Amino acid sequence: MLRAGMIRQLGAGAYTYLPLGLKVLQNAVRIVREEMDAAGANELLMPALQPVELWKESGRFEAYGDMLMKLTISGNHHMALGPTHEEVITDVVRNLVRSYKQLPITLYQIQTKFRDEARPRFGIVRTREFLMKDAYSFDANLEQLNASYNAMYEAYCRIYDRCGLPYVVVEAESGPIGGDSSHEFMVPCSTGEDRVIFCPSCGYAANQERAEIGHIKKETPEPAASAAAYESVETPNKRTIRDVCEFLGVPETASAKLLVFVADDKPVAALIRGDHEANEAKLRRAFKATTIAPADPAIIQKATGVPVGFLGPVAIKIPLVVDRAIAEMSTVVVGGNAVDVHFKGVVPGRDFPITNLHDLRNAEVGDACPRCHSNMEVKSGLEIGHVFKLGTKYSKAMGANYLDEKGTENPVIMGCYGIGINRIVAAAIETGNDANGIIWPLELAPYQVTLVPLQAGDEVVRKTDEIEKVLTDAGIDVLVDDRDLRPGVKFKDADLIGIPLRVVIGERGLKDGNIEVKWRTEKDSKNIPADGAGQAVLAELQEARAKLASECRSRIESRAASRKG
RNA sequence: CGGGGCGUAGCGCAGCCUGGUUAGCGCGCCUGCCUUGGGAGCAGGAGGUCACCAGUUCGAAUCUGGUCGCCCCGACCA
Structure with missing residues (x-):
């Protein structure tokens, strides 16, 4: 533009x-x-x-x-x-x-x-x-x-x-x-x-x-009491999910992050799988809050007694909600709620409660559709x-x-x-452009038609004026490119500003009794007789409009039909 | 608000590192000739507080500090 x-x-x-x-x-x-x-x-x-x-x-x-x-x-x-x-x-x-x-x-x-x-x-x-x-x-x-x-x-x-x-x-x-x-x-x-x-x-x-x-019912792994207890590992200075997972040699999908938010002035915690993104709107609903915002590090420290980077769900002191994806994991890597400590092999449901299960994360490619469960x-x-x-x-x-x-x-x-x-x-x-410029839809275009007289000779000017008058009388806004420039420049400019219909009046065409009409959306132009050209251009435009109107009408009808159905 | 980049002619840029003629180039613009169906050619010409302020220096577009503006990435976006 x-x-x-x-x-x-x-x-x-x-x-x-x-x-x-x-x-x-x-x-x-x-x-x-x-x-x-x-x-x-x-x-x-x-x-x-x-x-x-x-x-x-x-x-x-x-x-x-x-x-x-x-x-x-x-x-x-x-x-x-x-x-x-x-x-x-x-x-x-x-x-x-x-x-x-x-x-x-x-x-x-x-x-x-x-x-x-x-x-x-x-x-x-x-x-x-x-x-x-x-x-x-x-x-x-x-x-x-x-x-x-x-x-x-x-x-x-x-x-x-x-x-x-x-x-x-x-x-x-x-x-x-x-x-x-x-x-x-x-x-x-x-x-x-x-x-x-x-x-x-x-x-x-x-x-x-x-x-x-979409919630796909998977077999929730048994919170096997027989399974080994979780183990505590030193993770000095490993605060981000990526660092911790790299350090421990586990995929991010096997980890979980505990995020602290302020919901209506109260600190709350949400547990999300390491590679997932939290959705604040869903969190707000889960906490039944009217406002929610990420807590800043000072608030987190004060509410949990743990610095950012080592938070975990085990024995956390503030209200906890858990994303559904967590419940489908058998063991998970989480923060240890102490400086430089993470826990491995933590079992959801055994080592921390998963009673407060919600959909808390942003949907991603490949997630199940909530209606039909396709990807x-x-x-x-x-x-x-x-x-x-x-x-x-x-x-x-x-x-x-x-x-x-x-x-x-x-x-x-x-x-x-x-x-x-x-x-x-x-x-x-x-949605409407190509290498040459803009392609305006008919109803938005600054002008629907541009007339391009190629020469300043009498005959060309007379014909241009004649066509302009017919179109203007019909209430159509016409752009006449009467600049004294070479044809190529005018064509390029007409393409650039995206006028839908271009009418070229040139000495060469007039000699054969023709003028040229070209739609911006089409590759080739066509010749029409110079006699009555104004009416022909007008008809061309009206036909295009009628086509658009009927397309709109059929869309309206199909919407009405689908509402009933 | 964090991180990065850039401010030089209407537009796009070079020059800056290594301070030193009259600050260049392309496009556009103006005049003339020529040309006229897909961005022609030749000749001549106009156009600059080098973002701003301060400092260093005999001398600053160039070095230093600050201010402002714009662009990009992120945070944010009932």
């Missing part, structure tokens, strides 16, 4: 959209707006500048932490630049909605969001300032919520279909907010920041943060949308209530739905 002259970097995570790039962004906005309106949502616009009191009221001032951009303005008012608008919209609704008769309602806006990202990266994928469409639904009961949620889900599918993006919908982690359901829309691509776990045989797909691991696979994905059932978190915290038929007060039930507009653009480029 930089190369094509569409954006320009101002600083870390801040980009200017030049005219060509802005047109693409606006096309994405237009599609989103059309589909939101069609889904029955109402547009409004809330301020980006918000009083921090609102954030304290919802309890998210702390939860959002450094991501929230804070500033002080005249008169010593503390303000924040909104990273999202649950607080503001809830404030709006608590003041306006009184009765169940006003529900359900879905409101949305398209607006610039601010997040103080620790590390902006991947060009426009992760920036400190970005355009977001955020929608919020307000319902009186779960039935209504499901209807609102499904309407947004379906609208999102239509939006991405129209943008020509090959998306997948995955189950997502809903975070400490809770709620029963959350889906992310992902575009598979190498620059994606998220890892999607999916099952090729049954279609299960989830964010790695969320993905469950799952992993790929990278770029998150372009997220739909979310919020429940009553904000309405309860901020007192957004309505009166039901019986006259009793209830908190409204909320949902929220976000689309990163810039990411639609980024995803379109990631």
